[in-house]
Structures are given as C-alpha cells and as structure tokens.
Amino acid sequence: MPVTIIDGQPLHYVDQGSGPVVLLGSSYLWDRDMWAPQIEALSQQYRVIVPELWGHGESGPMPALTHSLDDLARQALALLDQLDIAQINLVGLSVGGMWGARLALLAPERINSIVLMDTYLGAEPEATRQYYFSLFKMIEDAGAIPDPLLDVIAPIFFRPGIDRESALYQDFRKSLQAFSKERLLQSIVPLGRLIFSREDVLEQLPCLSAETTLVMCGDQDKPRPPAESQEMADLIGCSLTLIPDAGHISSRENPDFVNEALLTFLANNA
Template structure:
C-alpha cells in the first residue's frame, strides 16, 4: 500500500493505471474506496490517484498545525510532488471540491482540469454550521458516533428513496459505528470543524478557467443541493451537470452516469 509522509504524518493513497494523471478527492467520512467504480474504469486509460483524508481509511491522524482547507490543498500538492506529477485533473467531491478549489487557485499551472462534485465553496449556512458543530461536540464528548447519531448522519449522504437495507447504506453506517474514539477526537471531529467552518471563496470562482472546469451534483443531494451547484457554475461560467437519481455521494448512487461524464471530460482535457 502506498503512503507518503506529509507534515509528519502518513497519508495513504492508491495509484493505478498509466497515462495522464487524475486525482480523486472524496467526501468527509468516506475513504478512497468510495471511488471504486471510477478507479476501475478510469485506470484503463489514465493514472488514477485516490487519497484517504487524514484520519480516514488508512491515513494517519490529522497533522499538528493543519487548521484549514488551504493546509489540505497544500498537502495534496506535496503528494503530487512526491509522485513527480506535474499536471493533474482533479475530481473533488464534497470536501474534496472545497479544498480542490483552493489547490486550483493557488497552483493553476498544476491542473489540466477541475471537476467539482456535490460541493460548495461558500460559507456553510449558519444554522447548518451550528447544527453540525453540536453533533461534533456530542461525538467528541462520548468518543463514539452513537446509534441515534447514525440515524441522523447516515441518511444525509444518500437520496431520500435509497433502501436503508442496501449494502451501500449499511456498509457506510457500519464504518462510522466502528470508528475508534482516538481517531474521532484527533482527526474526524477536527476535520469536520475545518470543513464546516470554512471561509467563503465564491468571489474567487471567476478566477477559475471555465473551459477546463465542470460542476456536477446529485439531483437529490440534500446537504449540497443543486441550487448551490448552479450558483458556482454560474460564477465560474462552466457547465453544470445534474446526476439523476443520486444524493450526496452521487458517484456511487449513479456510478455509470458519473463515470461516463468523467470519461467525456477527461477525453476533452487530455
């Protein structure tokens, strides 16, 4: 398993295929396995790198001094340097898009393209931010994501009509229930506060290259609704694609649609 030491901690990533590089940056509370359908398809033609956020999957704890999404973007650039990758197409879903925009703005020369999926770079609406922070406090105090919290958190990621007995739903719930207290307190909760306490980057979106940017969103995404995706695409001046029959983790709820859209976008960029 490949690891890179960044800011004193071990970051886990996968690296499959050959060709132009694609970096897959996923959602909070998910590891790089969330990209399995896309890795399988894209790695036939591209070099596909997918990373685990700090405290997620097999990555080590959040490094000391990591206090913002700009730090996460800087660490991702350090990973690209470690891999001797000069240019990459970055596909960021949820928090992956939030720090992905920061990478794009700070190092535009490193990107062939940028796909923002089920993401938003404005500030978190204040009632939502306060609600999430109250959940983080409960998790921090108890050292566990208790069943009653799982009943709240897990449905957020899926379209309303998903079968709660499906493997996708149940496997995600089980993964959250199994998180140890140390990991929750050292990495998961601080990463959540960084994510939902982010600053507003909407005013800088026109700096992105509209010709090499795509916004996508599940048509039933609850935490990051299509209205936010349309707002960002409008500011960038790029296309906005809604993923049918999909919630927040749109790349898994409608994997075929998303994979085809990414293959089309990559074919135009590379």
C-alpha cells in the same frame, strides 16, 4: 496501498493505472471505497491517485499543522511533488472539491482540468454549521458515534429514497460505527470543524477556466443542493451536470452516469 509522510503523518493513497493523472478528492467520512467504480473505470486510460483524508481509511491522524482547507490543498500539492507529478485533472467531491478548488486557485499551473462534484465554495450556512457543530459535540462527549446519531448522519449522504437495507447504506453505517475514539477525537471531529467553518471563496471562482471546469451534483443532494452548484457554475461560466437519482455521494449512487460524464469530460480536456 502506497504511503508517504506529509507534515509528519502517514498519508495513504491509491495509485492505479497509467496515462494522464486524475486526482480524486474524497468526501468527509468516506475512504477510497467511495471512488471504487471510478477507479476501476478511469484507470483503464488514466493514472488515478486517491489520497485518503486524515483519520480516514489507512491514513494517519490529522497533522498539527492543519488549520484550514488551504492546508489540505497544500498537503495534496506536497503529495504531487513527492510523486513528481506536474499536472493533474482534479475531480473533487464534497470536501474534496473544497480543497480541490483551493489547490486550483493556489497553483493553477498544476491543473489541467477540474470537476467540482457535490461541493460548495461558499461558507457553510450558519444554521447548518451550528447543527453540525452540535453533532460533533455529541460525538466528542460520547467518544463514539452513538446509534441514534448513526441514523441521523448516514442518511445525509444519500438520496432520500435509498434502501436502508442496501449494502451501500449498511456498509457506510458500519464504517461510521467502526471509528475508534482516538480517530474521532484526533482527526474526524477536528477535520469536521475545519470543513464547516471554512471561509467563503466564491468571489475567486471566476479565476477558474470555464473551458476546463465542470460542476456536477446529484439531483437529490441534500447537504449540497443543486442550487449551490448552479451558483458556482454561473460564477465560473461553465456547465452544470445534474446526476439523476443521486444524493451527496453521487459517485456511488449513480456510478455509471458519473463514469460516463467523467470519461467524456476527460477525453476532451485531459
């Protein structure tokens, strides 16, 4: 897996296929595997780049210079500069959409098209922000994600009816269990606090091009409910696609639908 140094830390990324570039921005607590079906489908026609979040997958710890989602956007731009990539089609899910939209607002000339999936550009509602911060405090105190907490955190990412014995669910639960104390304290918890204390940038969304923007959301997404996606689509003036039988990580819960939607959108915009 290729690696580059950004802000003094090693950033690992997938670089597969050739053609117009599609940059996939991942969800918090997930590595490149959350995009496995999309990497396979899209890399037949496109060059697919998937940077792994700090402290996730093979990437190093979060750099000291990372204070906001704007920094994540700036770091993604630094990766594109190092790879000599002028323009991208950006597909960002969850925090990938949060920094992805900021990248599009920061450097519109670099964006050919953008898909915002299961994400929200408003501030985190105060009740959920406080709830997540309480979970971070428990993780910090334990130096791990304790078993009872695994069964609180893992279900957040899936539709309510998911089979908890399925490989998708169990593999994700095991990946949470595998985070070392060092990763949790240096990267995972600080990154979580940064994400959930983000600023509201909804008023900037009309700056995105309605013609080259698509909003998508799992129809059973709990942390980022479809109403939020509808609000963003209305502000941008673009269409909203609901992904059937999918929760937050819609890329894995309904990959065939997501792949088809992305391929259709990219065929018209990339």
